[in-house]
Amino acid sequence: MQYNTLEELEAYFKQEIRKVSEKELEEVRREIEKIKNKVVTELEETAKLNAKIIVDQELKEIDSDHAISLSRLADDNNRRLMAKRQELTEGLFADVRNKLLAYAATDDYKTMMGEKTRKLAQRFRADAVLIVGKRDESLLPELLRSFSEGTQGTVDPQIELGGFRLEVKKDRIIVDETFDSTLNEEREKFYANSNLIIG
Structure with a gap:
């Protein structure tokens, strides 16, 4: 194709430059999109991993708090049961003592x-x-x-x-x-x- 004027030639170069630029820009956009997707995926994975670590840590703390609460509850319960056992035993032996005293008067x-x-x-x-x-x-x-x-x-x-x-x-x-x-x-x-x- 022959260009008769300088303007036509200039228009041709501009068009070719635009085509090449657009092609390169498209490749750069695709590369940027790939990089962006990769970074987003990595960030998501890191966020998931961090979230899992945080959740695991929270669960461990909850389990630990729960175990401590259960232990305290068991200790309190044992103390109450021991006190009740002591009370019942003392009552039983007080009754026996009173019966022995009554018998000793017969x-x-x-x-x-x-x-x-x-x-x-x-x-x-x-x-x-x-x-x-x-x-x-x-x-x-x-x-x-x-x-x-x-x-x-x-x-x-x-x-x-x-x-x-x-x-x-x-x-x-x-x-x-x-x-x-x-x-x-x-x-x-x-x-x-x-x-x-x-x-």
């Missing part, structure tokens, strides 16, 4: 004391001490009749609920038939074997 109690001391008097003849509580001091002369003359009687204020203790010093024998000792032993057995386990 004629059946006096009969029981007489029978037990007579049986022991047959086994231990001399050099013994029969010990009763302050409440049973009036029974002491009667109880000592079963024993031989060498047996002495005394009062121990520590025996509150009833019963007696016989000490044979020569043979180093102590026969403890006090309700106080029996109740204490039963309390220890109860705590050891009650199956009132908190857990």
